[in-house]
Amino acid sequence: MIEQKHTITEIAVTDLLKKTGECHEKGHRLVQIGCTPLGDCYEINYTFTTSWDFESLRITVNDGDKIPSISGIYWGAFIYENEIHDLFGLTVTDINVDFQGHLIETRIPSPFKNAPPVTKVKKGGDA
Amino acid sequence: MGNQIVVPFGPQHPVLPEPIHLDLVLEDERVVEAVPTIGYVHRGLEKLVEKRDYKDYVLIAERICGICSFTHSVTYCNAIERIMGIEVPARAQFIRTIWMEYSRMHSHLLWLGLTADAMGFENLFMNAWRLREEILDDMEATTGGRVIQGSCKVGGIRRDISDDKLGEMVDHLKKIRPLLEESNRIFTHDQTVRHRMRGLGVLSKEDAWDLGAVGPTARGSGCDMDVRSSGYSAYGELGFKPVVFTHGDCLDRCLVRSEEVLAAVDLVERAVAKMPDGPIEEKVKGNPDGEYFAFSEQPRGECMHYIKANGKKNIVRHRVRTPTLTNIPPLVKMLEGIEMADVPVVVLTIDPCIGCAER
Amino acid sequence: MQIFTMTKRALANLVGKPATLMYPATPAKQYEISRGHVIIAIEDCIYCGNCQRHCVSQAIVVDREARTWEIDRLRCIICGVCAEVCPKDCIFMEPDYPPSTTGTAMEFVQGPPAPPKAEKKPKAEE
């Protein structure tokens, strides 16, 4: 079984735009942006690739930090950045298509940050 | 310059099987801008991973999507197996590959049917779904489920396929192959189909790459991008070649899929011919500790499962990047400049699965 | 020739059987390993609760004291994990689907009273 290689580089938030620009110049495509909540902080992975050797840039942010948007470099990044904003309540500045929290319509704001109250459903459901 | 009006499109729409909402900014009949909204079917499956045993979660991972179900469970298992350093036996890898190709066939046939239906070509729709039923029969006979297989588990598979059954499956595929070729011929040559889809919703190769299109959407635009070429599971040993078309319009995205059905038949035949003997699962002990990005090619495109675990029986974070989510920006680009009446067909050609886009 | 391809197909459709089944008059297709619904052979159950712990949709409730085993059929996703983890192999998957319902579909299985021997034995060992 051949494995897909993956390198993860930890970078500072301020370097994000520069490093992303470098990736774009190398002809990488944006694979995904994903957020991992780690209790008190959040890890955000930006994954790029040209072939099957993936590269990830990782930034660590706290609640309330402002994350610069990379959608100026990769137009399609808006979908992930809005998702991060909608689900985790992090602020991403200057997104090209800013949905203002309306990409994923949730009843509870940022449900992945503030765990919604659990409503117990009776056995047998309410059908 | 006409007046601009905004037409809401979806989430309930006669031709759209999926709850995606688009705000279409129209100038006369032409779309100038499309703004997508999702969030109607968010189920919080990613969050559920914190509450379930990682081994049982395979079944939930499988239910992220009702069509690419088996591939989701394999990708999840791949990630866990990589973190824990489990070597999956060769037979399990081959059988997983066979089932993945079966789900590709049935997904593509379903999609081809839906597209024919969206064009108003009801005969073709019935024909595609009749063929799909044959595939599903084999699927049910080997896994016990039609679309939700529940046959993958961490370290291997839950059910074996006997060699006799494998032979029968190949015979059956041989029998339906001419029928698949016939329906393929209709998609390639029929005037109705060509007229409706040629030159519609064009996505150039550069745009496809830059906006992160994946799967048939990217391959229809000439990007040679298929995770199967990286050789996960047993694909490395089957001599896999991606199907690539170059026009980037709706017809080519459609042809990629109809060709891939035949390619999948070939792959299954080759996998059965090379099927190794041996055990079908590896014992799994302990809990995962670490992180891994697992990629795989679903019927709809490249899918990623990211898992971060900390040695407990519940995983910390499971992120799924499904093909539809990343195909939305290319879709927005495709929609710009087309006629209002073409919107449903163009939306369909990225094979949207909003259920998996939101998890 | 286009017209001949079409004639062939039209004739085949005219003469051939319909591709669909008249469900429910004709029963749906089933295979040996089709997963339809879960049944339990309660006599063999030792009320260990393994099935309850591993059920992903929390459809099973096992009560050791009252010797009952309960399943909510609408919650059950028919995955077959319970059948796999049961140490006594007393849960089985049946290939036919449970009947449709508009209400709830709880199934309550009361086990036989504990055989007096089994009760005494552990005490004797202590």
Ligand code: SF4
């Ligand atoms: S089949 Fe699956 S969902 Fe149904 S009771 Fe058993 S473990 Fe639970």
Ligand code: SF4
């Ligand atoms: S796992 Fe088997 S023995 Fe244990 S409680 Fe469930 S049915 Fe009974």
